[in-house]
Amino acid sequence: MKKTRRILALLLAAMLTVSAAGCGSTSAPASSAPESSAAQPSEPASESEPAQEEVPEEPAYTSLDDFVLFDKDGQTLRTGRDATGEQGIVSTSKYEASKIGRQIIEEGGNAIDAAVAAAFALGLVEPNSSGIGGGGFMTLYLAETGETQFIDFRECAPAAATPDMWVMGDDGKVVGNEMMEGGKSIGVPGEVAGMLYILENYGTMTRQQVLQPTIDLARKGVTVTPTLANDMMDSFDKMMKYPEFGETFLREDGLPYGVGEIFQNPDYASTLELIAEQGADGFYKGPLAEAIVAANNKYDGLMTMEDLANYQVKVTEPVKGTYRGYEILSSPPPSSGGTIVIEILNILENFDLPGMEPNSAEELHLFSEAFKLAYADRAKYMGDPKYVDVPLAGLMNKEYAKTLAAQIDVEKAAETVEANDPWPYEHVETTHYSIADKEGNMVSVTKTVNGIFGSGVCVDGYGFMLNNEMGDFDFGPDKPNSIAGGKVPLSSMSPTVVLKDGKPAFVLGSPGATTIISTVAQVISKVIDHGMTMQEAVDAPRIKGFKDNKIDYETRIDQAVIDKLVEMGHICNPLEEWNRSFGSVQAVLYGEDGVLQGAADPRRDGKALGY
Incomplete structure (x- = not known):
């Protein structure tokens, strides 16, 4: 039934x-519309009555x-995603969020103010990918001081979480899919704490100013894409x-x-009004916190009021590397993203990519082999550094990268790749958005509720979903990424800032689980190695894959290139011309003429807007 x-x-x-699409309709559901008078019998018009002029219909709201x-x-149309601006660029995965971020800059706010406004807007317009029931990471470059900060507002495990909280069935899967849905999949959300922290410490506007546009939009309604x-x-x-x-x-x-x-989501509007009035306490304490815990526990979760009240934003420094004279600043552990992006770029630096044709078999082969080597290290070594020792410096060491590059056969794909040993060199990462302003402030944010609509658990009466971030832990004990109370699960999120000669060059990032790392590395290479514009680099077809010698590819890559890769030993799997699983990069580049170039990914709904 x-x-x-x-x-x-x-x-x-x-x-x-x-x-609805065929009629160009953006109206509310037909079931809630008033009955049309055209459906009722009518008296014939009198001959003496003057003819009624037709009044043009108002265009439907969108x-x-x-x-x-x-x-x-x-x-979905794939064009019109880029923008330019002199005062600032806001590039997010949704038009409405970019519009709200741009509005904040127009009203005198800086890139940080716009980033906070865009975050809460995305919780309304893209609840399938992120929201205040989730968390994430931010890499922040402050123009006035030249300081770079990494803000960790990632979800963490409830205190009562243990490696044996899930039961493995005979089929090798967790019973009831509890890793990915229901209460036991939910980590303590960090987004509200993170966004309010950066607003209070680096922004210029009030909570009310940055939240009001989304409050209004939640009641007016958003167009379903x-x-x-x-x-x-x-x-x-x-x-x-x-x-x-x-x-x-x-x-x-x-x-x-x-x-x-x-x-329309009036419950979400009311939730934001509460946060605007009471700040983080309005979310992590009181009636809303009680509703979060009740929703979690209704579906067998472990979260308590203490878990929420004890949540802390963590502020550290990003990992730093270089690539062909550019400085790369990205996410440190507990995200693996920044470290492994830098490791991949370090390996590729040993080859003449600028002398190769973009997306040639020769170049894609090197990317694939570098992915295999770096991802093998990721699986073996990366985890929350509060719980495991991570050879961070070794993984990002240039000499270590040379030893990895020497293992690559430029004519043949390696069938199996094992993790290497970075310890001798130890001495020396959803949705994403990027925002930059004319002063040089750059904000790169990757945030998520993990799976599509997270855990499936919605906080009753408050209009937002809770994450299923616990599914990012490994099953069982004694692994770098095993569950522990308060521990942050391993991530691939890679919000990245790039500098040239100490000055802002570009800012980027992507959603896409483990694909985030390979996506960010490919886009950086397209800009630096091939001089592409930011939108060209974002649009360029991509590959992904790091195990079993398999490459997934977008079919805009020339078939002759794929044939050559197959000859080299790669197992190539075609997807679509534009495939959502290859990430969704939002980026901003500082042009030499002082104009900012915004790029947004046509693989999803992204749109950059400039001012």
Whole structure:
């Protein structure tokens, strides 16, 4: 019965989506609209009555303004994602969040103010990927002092979490999928604490100023894009399993929203009003905290009020490396992202990539081999440094990279790769957005609720999802990434700032789980090695893969190149021309003429806006 209900709901939602897209409709669901008077019998018009002039219809409301993201058939368009600006650029994964961030800069705020506003906006317009029930990392460059900070607001394990909290079934999987959904998948959220910390310490505006645009938009409504509509439809079963999820994110008639329809979230607006008034205490203490714990525990979770009250933002320095004269600053542990990006670039620096054709077989082969070597080290050594020793300096050492580069056969793919030993050299990373302003402040933020709509657990009456970040831990004890109370799970998030001669060059990052690392490395190389514009580098087709000698690739790569890679021993798996799994880079580059270039990834809904 449940399966039949789901099939019928999805079929009806699909038909409504096609209908709405075909008509260019962005109206609310038809079931909530008033009955049309055209459906009622009418008296014939009197011959003496004057002819009525036709009044043009008001265009239907859309939160996308004049940005055309999808066509009349609901298909995503891949153009028009970049922007330029003299005062600042905001490049996020959603138009509305970029618009709100730009508004903050227009009103006199700096890049940090805009970053905080964009974060809370993304929780409304992209709840499938991030939100205040999750966490993340920020790499921040402050122009006035030249200081770079790494802000860790990643989720952590509840104090009661242990390696044996999940049960493994005979099929080798966790019973009940408890790693990925329900209460035991939920880590203590850090986003609210992190964003308010940076606002208070580096911003210039009040909480009310940065939150009000999103409060207003939550009540007015946002246009459902193809990406969001697909994720809502794919999550329908989970919405049935966790009713609070469905009550917030399904239409009044119990069906998923279609492309072009308007989704309103007044509960989220009220939550932001509470945070604007009370700050972090409004989230981590009091009624909202009690609702978070109740939602978690209803579905067998372990979180307590003490876990929330004890959450702390951590401020450290980013990891630092160089690549062909550029300085790379990115995420340190507990993210593996920055370290492994730098290790990959160090390996590639031993080869003449600038002399190769972009995306040639020769170049892609080197990327693939570098990925294998660096990711093997990631699996063996990386974890939360509070719990395990990480040979950080060794992994990023140039001489160590030379030993790895020497293992690469430029004519043949290595079938198996083992982790190497960086210890002798020890002495010497969802959604992403990037913001930069004319003063040179750069903000790179990667944040997430982990899986699509996180754990499936929605905080009743508050309009946001809780993460399933516990699924990033390894199953079982005695591993660098095993569960412990208060521990932060390993991540690949790689929010990155790049300097040239001590001055801002560009800022970037991406979502995409383990693919984040390879995506960021490829885009950096495209800009530095091949002189591409930032949008060209973001648009360029990508590869991914680091084990079993397999490469996934976007089919815009020339088939002759793929044939050559196969001859070299690679197992090549075609995906689509533009594939969401290859990440979604948002970036800003400082042009030599002083104009900022914003780029946004057409693989999802990204849009850069300039001022």
